[in-house]
Amino acid sequence: MEIKDVRAGEVSYEKLIINPSWCKGCGICVAFCPKKVLSIENEKIVVNDIEKCIQCGMCELRCPDFAIYVGGKNNEKRA
DSSP states (O other), rough: OOOOOSSTEEEEEEEEEEEETTTTOOOOHHOOOTTTEEEEETTTEEOGGGOOOOOHHHHHOOOTTTEEEESOOOOOOOO
């Protein structure tokens, strides 16, 4: 599920929050994602399958542009 405009320009996928305007398309986050959740399309980060995300934080840790971060809580359940 994609929710736009969490903060100006950000896109939330519940587990990940991405600011596409900050993404330079370097692909570092893609390379470090152990579940291959991310890819680069048109020089920007794209989430392929958010259900595979384990919220390990490697994408957030390695992104030099702070364009992606882990959102929500690992074990949070929706009502």
